[in-house]
Amino acid sequence: MPGKLKAKIVAGRHLPVMDRASDLTDAFVEVKFGNTTFKTDVYPKSLNPQWNSEWFKFEVDDEDLQDEPLQITVLDHDTYSANDAIGKVYIDIDPLLCTEAASVISGWFPIYDTIHGIRGEINVLVKVELFNDLNRFRQSSCGVKFFCTTSIPRGYRAATVHGFVEELVVNEDPEYQWIDRIRTPRASNEARQRLISLMSGELQRKIGLKVLEMGGNAVVGYLQCFDLEGESGLVVRAIGTACSLEKLSSGSILNTHTHPNTAPASNACNSPSKDGKEPVFGEDLPSSSGPPTPFRALPTSSSSPPPPFSPSKPCSRQSSSSDTDLSLTPKTGMGSGGSAGKEAGPLKTLLRQQTQTALEQREFPFFTLTSFPSAFLLHVGGVVNARSVKLLDRIHNPDEPETRDAWWEEIRQEIKSHAKALGCHAVVGYSESTSICEEVCILSASGTAAILNHRYMREGCLDIGSTDHRFEEPSPPTCGFCHIPYDELNMPFPAQLTYCYHCRRQKVPDVLFTTIDLPAEAAVTGKGCHIQARLCRLKKKAQGEVNATAISNLLPFMEYELHTQLMNKLKLRSMNALFGLRIQISVGENMLLGLASATGVYLTALPAPGGIQIAGKTPGDPSNEQHILTIQKRINDAIAKNKELYQINPPELTEEGVGSPIPEPRQRSRLFRSHSESSDELSELDLSHGKKDAFVLEIDDTDAVEDIHSLLTDANPPIGFYSCNTETMPGIYNWTSGIQMFTSVRILRLSNTNLTNQGLNKIFTDLCENLLKSFYFKLRSMVPCCLCHLNFTVAVPEEELIQVAVTAVAMTFDKDQTQEKLAEKLIPKGGSDTDEQLQFPLELCADSSNSQPSSKISGVPESTNISSRAASVDYGSFADRCSTWLELLRLKAHTIRRGSVKTSRRTQSLAHSVSSLEHSSPLPEGRSRSLRSSRSFGGSSVTVVKMTPLSFLPGTRIIKYLGIINMFFIRETTSLREEGGVSGFLHSFIAEVFAMVRAHVAALGGNAVVSYSMQDCVLMENPNKNQAQCLINVSGDAVICVRESDQDSLASTTTIGHSCSSTTDVTT
């Protein structure tokens, strides 16, 4: 019996009138955990009852503590008839099971009813006393920390990254059980909410167990999803990255090495390596670093390196599972850099091999993280992507979810093999998703193939001391990740390679696609922008196998189309890399929707993109030629305009002038939608782009005209706005504290029955574009601002409907770019990335981050001498600005370290203040006052809770993670018209969900949610019956953050202590 859960019901307020006669309510509360239920007394005739109950104590297994939510039901007592339920509150106990998270849950929770929404609030106190469990075979995994954040959480460092964890549980959906025919909608909804709550608790516990087995103590990048498979059941699945996190504390950080618990260097070499492979890594002998590029298991076009015709790609794709590797990357064996001395060779090889074996031993070397501590990510290969179409059948035995497991296993294997084909041993930025329509289900997985620094991989295999760093980081962090990880001679797909424009020593591809965030240290030219490819494909209605085949036949074409669109749009913006790429394909009864979103940037290390050229099919026709010339001019103008808009002025680098000339620049010709012969005659048209080769678009059919048209109609954001779907906007650093998180949903009904693919595409594109326009308009008062983490989710809820849901955050920044150094000092945003996680003294010299290829990398890419570096910074060019910023971050990192004693003290006193608060009285002063009468006078007693999909809040520092928020709600109405139609219904539901998230966070003592996301928003409506139902699933990390400027520990303590009871500062 390792745990005692205690709950106390304090009071209620704003209750609904349940007795029409008296306009009052006789409320009481049932508190239920597992099978035990307690009741409070009835508090008669009040809308603001003061129960002030005793402590209800539940003695339970910690396994139950993890699985079960505390269920609080508020009822209206009725002497003669059955008691009426007012609503419920489910409280997840998990945050209390972790010593480092929250210690008490105390606060006002909205009382939620699935039919009526929020009906008043209830004040509850919950505590847990855990006893030590010595049982080795325990089923619980208390104490494992969960983070939704897809980077190492601020204030922690990753001693070891253990790797991928996944789990899924299945059950019957209560909505489809026979009993549902006789019970009320409310009972059915509540059964469903409760079941999902239980299932996600169980899932989390099981994942926790896996983490403990691996020797970790935390899951980062935790992503949980529901698959509502209808008749066939309900699946809850989750993936994450197991880590051993260590809390950063004062002393250890300063000069200690990252890996205190790692073995001496020799240890790293002792894995007997296959000597045969050794020369492979010699610097002049580029060859495969991974297993020799495997063509096996790759139904993709990857087959032969030289053939330039990408149109062949889709054809080679297989039916039931379409594979795509979207990245167009090429290059030599990994980081064999010139700087790595000869003697470095063998050791490095050994190390790498060891890493690889370590990684390969793992079933899935996947990481759900999207940003990494510096030096973790060595090289990026490109996007790997796998989809599979499955037919759902009833899950017969919920305890053996093998089928679903097998499906995912299959997909993951495919991803793994794609990664291998790219010469990579790992997949980062990994995610999985499904789209279900009736009995057809598309499973998708995608990630970025990469080579990682093995130091983080396994305990005991590392810490080679600083000498080793020399071998480890042959390429500067600003460009190293761009260098191709695969074999130049055996490229998995056609691509152009050049020497890195940054260091001039390694090969880089012409274009790089990834699913991760832009590494903080990457050198970028200009600003980034949000790029989206949208596509609709009609399909015939069909059943079963036929339907599944039809879908899988369409998939490769869709992926190809999306890819082409992305590529064209990227070129049009004169950029050469995509980050945060997310491709969704949603299935409906009569169509498929494809949406690919990413953030485009110009990586300084990659070659400048060529332009786009237009070619006609019949070169002889003069009128046609004229037409083509006009279009060409428009495109060239657009490119020039975009260059200006995104401030893309890459440093002029004449290829001849550089030390290592590119050996035999092959005639580059990438042809999309075109035939090879067209390229010749086009070179005449290539006026503005010099020698750079261009994309050729041939206008040979109406499709292509449409494409070009849509290419040019994509509007740029209005002045003062930027947008991206990554954490932050490349090229903007000086964030100010204004933030506004929002969720927007739009559903379009297609009334036109005989639509063409083009017509649909236009509608879909307009829908997305108009949504963006609406956001800009709504948020115009925040200018200058950037929409970050724009996350579009598309669905086809019904035959004629297209649904797009967007969650994003608008953040203000300082327009004045010259102030950015100053601002940066105050607001080191995601600096914390680099911040606290950079334990090793950074030894990066100032000019190494310069875009000059001549820069010397002096051994360790980390820095020491702050002052000299700061002085040597040149703010001139934009590229430099980026590095400047990095410098400052590092500077900041040092300051923080120096001040970290204070930090920890602050945290303690904070915890103290919370607990003392709870000791003294269940109701802090502010509250009890407001309770006294229904009409509390003035003053807000509600804690302001900020929410953001990002892992940080600009201008603040996260001082404590309080635990994961993972909530699932159902809302149903039978009076749709009265609630303002579907829009009114959904609007209030989303507002209610936000309110409940905020209340839970505030009750944990937090003031913000980071890494917030809405995984699901499923809306079903039946306006004729005046009914609608909606399911929403949200998650995020509850945190306490303090303003960066609050240096005084005392002050910040009071701020927080205060915020627990009453008001805090105000979000704009």
Place this chain on the structure above:
Amino acid sequence: MSVELDVFVGNTTIMDEEVYQLWLDGYTVTDAVKVRMEGGVLDECEANADVVLSDTMDQYRTFHMCERLLHSPAKLANQLLYQITPHRQTILIERYYAFDDGFVREVLGKKLSKGTKKDLDDISAKTGVTLKSCRRQFDNFKRVFKVVEELKGPLVENIRHHFLLSDKLAKDYAAIVFFANNRFETGKRKLQYLTFQDFAFCAGQLINNWTVGAVAGPDSFVDNMVEDMDVDLDKEFLQELKELKILITDKDLLDQHKSLVCTALRGKTKTFNEMEANFKNLSRGLVNIAAKLTNTKDVRDFFIDLVEKFIEPCRSDRWTAADMKLYLTHYTNSVHILDTFKHQIVWDRYMGVIKSCIFKMYHD
């Protein structure tokens, strides 16, 4: 193809003040969109008509959902559903409870009942304020009236605390409640020239000087417990006012009073002759108003009486505002010199209010 659903929800509730005003003014979504577009909103952020329409609908929905909370503004501060900055909360409340002077002038002093509510469409047509806005304003009056009716303590303070209004607005509402409670007649043609602000000022004077609460003073705790202390006139005081009659019934006193006033005024104003000639009439008018205030009916006619018995005669004699000031000052002060008159305190309490009311009301 049609938009089936379109919502935008911010963690911090986004509210556009311009749209809020249009909503309060009772514009339909279509009209509001038109107004916004004419106002040049399209120039901002490269918007188009669809965007403005979508935004307007969204905002209207938000306001509609918040309206329930605005009915008890204190709830707005501790509700959890919408995260609204305190500053914005204040604006929302203040604007919601703001009213059109034209509209309030029409219902001032009327019973805030269903009957009056039925006449709102006439008032709407007359004032040009949309019916929707009229209803909101009327409901606001009624709501404030109902809440303070049941409360003890000072009226303005109660309104300010319960509805979290600014001092100015709270005072205006106090005036509305006060007028509605005492049913002062304000609709007669002769009173048409008076604005709401004139009446509000007078109401403030009456509340501060003639009610039960006025005697107790703001610092007195004991009397805070008296119900309706600021809404009902002080009955005792009204009784005492009868004693003033002696000023016109006692011939000696009347003459003495007149000569004192005339001596003081002589040579100081062009209209001296008219003042002298009218003195007895005017004095009788004012004292009679005082003496009759025990009757509820006469309380209702207080303002019409003031106008008929005093303001109109003066106006026809072309007194200037300065004349009026001069006259009333001396008229009030001269009484202090009358040794036989024993009701100086009541007199001052009465004339203090009358004087400032007349000053305020004496205009075109």
